[in-house]
Amino acid sequence: MSYPANRSDKLLRINSDRLWSRHMEMARIGAIEETGSCRLAMSAEDAEARELLASWCRQAGLDVQVDGAGNMFAVRPGTDPTRRPVGSGSHLDTQPHGGRFDGISGVLAALEVVETLNDEGIQTAAPLAVVNWTNEEGVRYAPGLLGSAWYADLIDDERLDGLTSVDGTYFKQEARERGWLGHGSEKLPLEAFLELHIEQGPILEQEGLDIGIVTTVQGLRWIDVDVIGNDAHAGTTPLDQRQDALLSAARMLVALNEIGRSYGSAARVSVGQLRTATNGPSTVVGHASFVIDIRHPDAGTLAKLSEECGAVCQTIGETAGCAVKITERISVAPTVFNKRCVAALEDGAIKHSYSYRHIASGALHDAANVAKVAPTAMVFVPCRDGISHNVKEYASPGSLAAGTNVLLHAVLKLAA
Ligand SMILES: [Zn+2]
The missing domain is CATH 3.40.630.10 (Zn peptidases)
Structure with a gap:
C-alpha cells in the first residue's frame, strides 16, 4: 500500500x-x-x-x-x-x-x-x-x-x-x-x-x-577573556591611577550585552562566570577572567559577532590601562x-x-x-x-x- x-x-x-x-x-x-x-x-x-x-x-x-x-x-x-x-x-x-x-x-x-x-x-x-x-x-x-x-x-x-x-x-x-x-x-x-x-x-x-x-x-563559540591590570590598595591608590581588571571586566559585560542586542533576536551573548585573582574588599583586582558564550544560527554572522565581542573587550581594556588576552576555546559551526x-x-x-x-x-x-x-x-x-x-x-x-x-x-x- x-x-x-x-x-x-x-x-x-x-x-x-x-x-x-x-x-x-x-x-x-x-x-x-x-x-x-x-x-x-x-x-x-x-x-x-x-x-x-x-x-x-x-x-x-x-x-x-x-x-x-x-x-x-x-x-x-x-x-x-x-x-x-x-x-x-x-x-x-x-x-x-x-x-x-x-x-x-x-x-x-x-x-x-x-x-x-x-x-x-x-x-x-x-x-x-x-x-x-x-x-x-x-x-x-x-x-x-x-x-x-x-x-x-x-x-x-x-x-x-x-x-x-x-x-x-x-x-x-x-x-x-x-x-x-x-x-x-x-x-x-x-x-x-x-x-x-x-x-x-x-x-x-x-x-x-x-x-x-x-x-x-545555532552555532556556538566560547571565547576566553583575560583582563590583566594591577593589584592595588583600595585605600591608597587614587581612582585615576588604577588598572582595575574587575571594573574593566564589568564594563566589558555591559558592552557585550549591548553588542548581542544590536544583532537582533537570533543572537545570544552571555557571560555566566567571572573569576578574579583576588577576592577581598580592600584590594583592587589585578586579574579578572571570563568566558563569552556566543551563539547564532548563521555562520557568517556568528564569526562577525565573535570578532566584535573580542574587539570591544580590547578597546575597553586599553582605555583602562589593562592588557587583554582573547583566546577562542570552542567553535561549533x-x-x-x-x-x-x-x-x-x-x-x-x-x-x-x-x-x-x-x-x-x-x-x-x-x-x-x-x-x-x-x-x-x-x-x-x-x-x-x-x-x-x-x-x-x-x-x-x-x-x-x-x-x-x-x-x-x-x-x-x-x-x-
Ligand atoms: Zn533533549
Whole structure:
C-alpha cells in the first residue's frame, strides 16, 4: 500500500491517547517530585526505561538492535530491500531534575508513527527505525550527545573505550553490565533522520503556534577573556591611577550585552562566570577572567559577532590601562538541516492545517550530530513557559499529537 496515492481521501492521524499514556508510563521510571523524572544515562533507571521501550517495540513487531555505543534501533522492515531505514527518535535519558518530555517525546513519537502504520496496515518502501540515542544529557558521562556523536564518527572507539563517569565507572563496562551494549563498531546507516523535540524555549507558545519546523541548530563559540591590570590598595591608590581588571571586566559585560542586542533576536551573548585573582574588599583586582558564550544560527554572522565581542573587550581594556588576552576555546559551526527533510515536515504541517514557523534550535540536539552523516531535520512542539531541564516541564497532549502527526506525514514521504 502506498501513501497518499490510494488514501488521498484520508489524512492519517496518530493515536493521541496512546502517545500520552506512554509518556505517563515512561515517567514512572525514575519518577521524582510528582511530575519529574531522573534517569541518568546507563543508570538502573535508564536501563529500565530502555527495557520498557524495547518491550513496546517488540510488541509492535520491530527488531530491536543495539550498537557499540548503546544506541537503540528498533527496525520495521520495508518492501524495498535496497533501501536503508528512515530513522526517527531522540533520547530517553534525563537531567537529574528532568521532566517527562525532553527527549522522551521524540522517541515515543517515533514509536507512535510505527504503531499508527501498523494499525492502518500501511507498509513503507524504506524500512523505518525508532531510535534512542545514548547519553544525550551528558550528566554522568561527558560529553553529552555521546551516542549520536559516536554514530556520526565525531568520537572514535578509543575515546569511547576510555570514557569514565564522574564517579569513575567505565561507560562501556556499565553499559555492558546493564545489558545495553552492542558488539563492534558497526553503525546502522540511515537514509534520513527526523527528531521531534519540545522547543525548550518560549517562542512557539508566545506566538501561539502549533509547530516549529527547525531549519538550523545555532552555532556556538566560547571565547576566553583575560583582563590583566594591577593589584592595588583600595585605600591608597587614587581612582585615576588604577588598572582595575574587575571594573574593566564589568564594563566589558555591559558592552557585550549591548553588542548581542544590536544583532537582533537570533543572537545570544552571555557571560555566566567571572573569576578574579583576588577576592577581598580592600584590594583592587589585578586579574579578572571570563568566558563569552556566543551563539547564532548563521555562520557568517556568528564569526562577525565573535570578532566584535573580542574587539570591544580590547578597546575597553586599553582605555583602562589593562592588557587583554582573547583566546577562542570552542567553535561549533551552525547545522543547516536537509532541505528535503525540512520540506517533508513543512508539508505535514500544511496538510494538517497547523500553524507553524521556521525556527532555529537554541539547544544542541542529537539531530545536529546525525546531520553530519544523513539527511536530517527536526520538528519542535511548544512547551509551557519554555521551561525544560525542570520537573515542571510540560507539553500538552494536543501539542504532542500535532507534532507526531507532522512526523508521521514526513516519515511516510521520505520512506515512500
Ligand atoms: Zn533533549
